[in-house]
Amino acid sequence: MFIRRENFSQYIKYYPVVSLLIALNTLIYVMSIFPIIGDNLFILGTGANFLIADGEYWRLVTPIFLHAGFPHLLFNMFSLYLFGPELEKIAGKMRFFTIFFIAGLLGNVATYLLQPLNYNSVGASGAIFGIFGAFAALVYYTRNTLPQLKQTIMPIIIISLIMTFLQSNVNATAHIAGLLTGFVIGLIDFHPRRILNWRIKKKR
Template sequence: MFVRTESFGQFLKSYPVISTIIAIQVILWLMMHAPFLSHNPIFELLAGVNVLITNGEYWRLITPIFMHVDFSHLFFNSFSLILFGPALERAAGKVYFLILYFACGIGANIATLFIQPPYYVHIGASGAIFGLFGVYIAVFLFNKELMPTQGRQVIIPIVVISVIMTFFQSGVNITGHIFGLISGILIGKLLVQLQKINFYKSY
């Protein structure tokens, strides 16, 4: 369920939503670190800055989901998406996966807007990634038969460890992580109730 055996081309064809998200993340990261730029207009324009959001720059609720500070930040979130996203993209379908991914990311950023200080700055896909974890938790809680036993045995410990580690890492948007997870649980519950998700479609 979480083991990738596809070739690069097969992955792109099978999971176009995830592939597109990662491509945008990489392009923005390269643009942010372009050596010919004397300053960083990409960061200035797209980062989540609470006070600017309240002043009407609402795109900053979405654009931070694609942005990452350094390569390790980009690599970790992209790797997490590659590892945990494909089963969900196939189980929920491309449209619902796209909706839940961005809904969780935006939910995390809205919570950050209301809970963190006005000049708080945040970027990263972690809120959306934790939202994916939340969907897995929702399936486990509300209809575990929709998920293979092996998948449940893997994902639950990973989610628990990830949540715990959130509180022991510096520079982490704890608010974004927790509310991304909560958003995922709520959306996942709705998908289960509407019968819009089934992990056995992954096989």
């Protein structure tokens, strides 16, 4: 399910939203490594709670597309590359983007509400955890009919949550809020008919 066998052009054709998000995040990262441009991107886009409190509400969105170094970008984009396509296929393009964006947004909202005013954050991790949460909702609906999905995705979610609390400089608030957001949206979106259509397509 999560092994990608498409070539580059097929991947872009089949999963346009995932491809666009990876390209956008990568482009912004490349821009951020240039001294003046990069400094301005972080000055204007970092999720700085004290500036959000001062009315700069765009900072609830912009951190989703900023990353603090190449390893940070690589981990998030590899997760998106690996797990995004199947969810885009199941949910459809707009629903997939909705899960990604709202999970990232509410992860930043939770960070603003629950962390101190001097807290700063960047990264798409909350949105990535939203994808995991949507898969958890799918596991809930298919727990009796598709046990292999549970056996595949749940260990990944559990390990990701454990690593959230073992690593330093990780926005655990955004991770948990994103996970819960994706789960709730998934419960709403993944009605039995959509799941049935997805299973039929996988058998072809």
